[in-house]
Amino acid sequence: MKNKFFTTILFLVSSTAVMAQETGPVAQKASETLPKLMTDPLNFIIAFSFLVMIGAILVLMRVIRILTDELAPKKIVAPEPGQVTEAAVKKPSFWSKLGQSFNDAVPVEKEADVLLDHNYDGIKELDNNLPPWWKYGFYLTIIFAVIYMVDYHVVGAGNVQLDEYNAQLAEAELQKAERLKLVANNVDESTVTYLTEETAIANGNKIYVDKCLVCHGKAGEGIVGPNLTDEYWIHGGAAGDIFKTIKYGVPSKGMLAWQGQLTPVQIQEVTSFIHTLKGTKPANAKAPQGDLYTEVSTTAAPTDSVSTSVTDSTATAVN
Numbered sequence: 001m002k003n004k005f006f007t008t009i010l011f012l013v014s015s016t017a018v019m020a021q022e023t024g025p026v027a028q029k030a031s032e033t034l035p036k037l038m039t040d041p042l043n044f045i046i047a048f049s050f051l052v053m054i055g056a057i058l059v060l061m062r063v064i065r066i067l068t069d070e071l072a073p074k075k076i077v078a079p080e081p082g083q084v085t086e087a088a089v090k091k092p093s094f095w096s097k098l099g100q101s102f103n104d105a106v107p108v109e110k111e112a113d114v115l116l117d118h119n120y121d122g123i124k125e126l127d128n129n130l131p132p133w134w135k136y137g138f139y140l141t142i143i144f145a146v147i148y149m150v151d152y153h154v155v156g157a158g159n160v161q162l163d164e165y166n167a168q169l170a171e172a173e174l175q176k177a178e179r180l181k182l183v184a185n186n187v188d189e190s191t192v193t194y195l196t197e198e199t200a201i202a203n204g205n206k207i208y209v210d211k212c213l214v215c216h217g218k219a220g221e222g223i224v225g226p227n228l229t230d231e232y233w234i235h236g237g238a239a240g241d242i243f244k245t246i247k248y249g250v251p252s253k254g255m256l257a258w259q260g261q262l263t264p265v266q267i268q269e270v271t272s273f274i275h276t277l278k279g280t281k282p283a284n285a286k287a288p289q290g291d292l293y294t295e296v297s298t299t300a301a302p303t304d305s306v307s308t309s310v311t312d313s314t315a316t317a318v319n
């Protein structure tokens with residue numbers, strides 16, 4: 001019996017030791033994490049479950065003990081006159097006393113004392129005390145409820161469900177934004193579409209003023225670089241073509257490659273801004289250069305417009 005008990009304890013201790021090894025680096029920072037350990041309700045739940053588990057193990061061990069005793073074949077030896085039987089001498093064991101103090105049940109032999117008068121078709125009722133384990137458990141829940149009430153609703157130290165929900169929502173919102181950013185930054189010349197949101201156009205406008213205006217003019221009319229407002233394009237007028245020209249540049253002709261300085265999204269924004277300049281006919285516009293590009297579709301199918309672009313051959317020839 002004792003052996004079994006110690007094996008169980010040893011098993012529990014060794015398994016926690018394994019867990020401690022896995023979280024080695026965390027354990028080193030114990031001083032930092034301790035306050036968190038004390039406040040995280042999850043840890044209390046884990047500790048409580050742990051205790052319940054130990055309790056359950058003890059109860060099960062007790063049950064096994066009783067059953068094995070019950071099932072073992074008994075040698076019945078008629079006692080000699082005057083001899084005290086072993087059973088009479090045997091004192092109640094520690095475990096049976098413990099079980100008794102948990103249950104406080106009247107032993108079967110004395111049940112007649114607590115039998116009530118009712119007889120419901122042969123079903124009788126015993127007037128046992130409430131089992132102490134149950135009664136004190138109930139008191140504990142009351143104490144817990146009071147502490148919980150004060151902690152969460154009076155002092156407000158803990159997060160009530162609504163707060164937790166909102167915190168999770170906020171975090172999800174952040175993650176979503178990050179993911180969208182990542183997806184947006186994946187844009188390239190084969191997937192680019194013209195953005196239409198005001199902020200995107202405004203960003204594109206700002207980039208244009210900062211970096212492109214010197215060569216392409218205030219209104220895109222063209223100075224050193226070509227006119228960006230007309231329908232003629234040297235390197236193709238589809239969204240994908242314009243994106244590509246800006247990204248890789250035409251270094252031999254004085255148009256820089258901007259991929260090192262602008263993110264894909266920024267290139268998309270400035271591409272979209274240039275698209276808004278189309279047909280604005282600014283003053284001092286530079287004469288058209290390149291081939292006429294008639295837009296097939298604006299935002300819907302960018303890959304289509306690339307393939308049907310009339311300047312495809314020119315673009316590939318230059319690159």
Ligand code: HEC
Nearest residue numbers: 211212215224225226233234235236245246250253254255
């Ligand atoms: C140093 C001057 C200079 C700057 C700065 C410059 N470009 Fe250019 N860009 C040119 C020149 C020159 C060409 C013509 C290249 C050629 O003839 O092949 C050109 C061509 C282009 C074209 C292709 C036009 C066509 O007809 O196919 C686009 C689009 C363009 N630039 C966009 C931009 C954007 C957007 C910026 C700012 C991020 C920018 N450029 C900054 C000089 C410049």
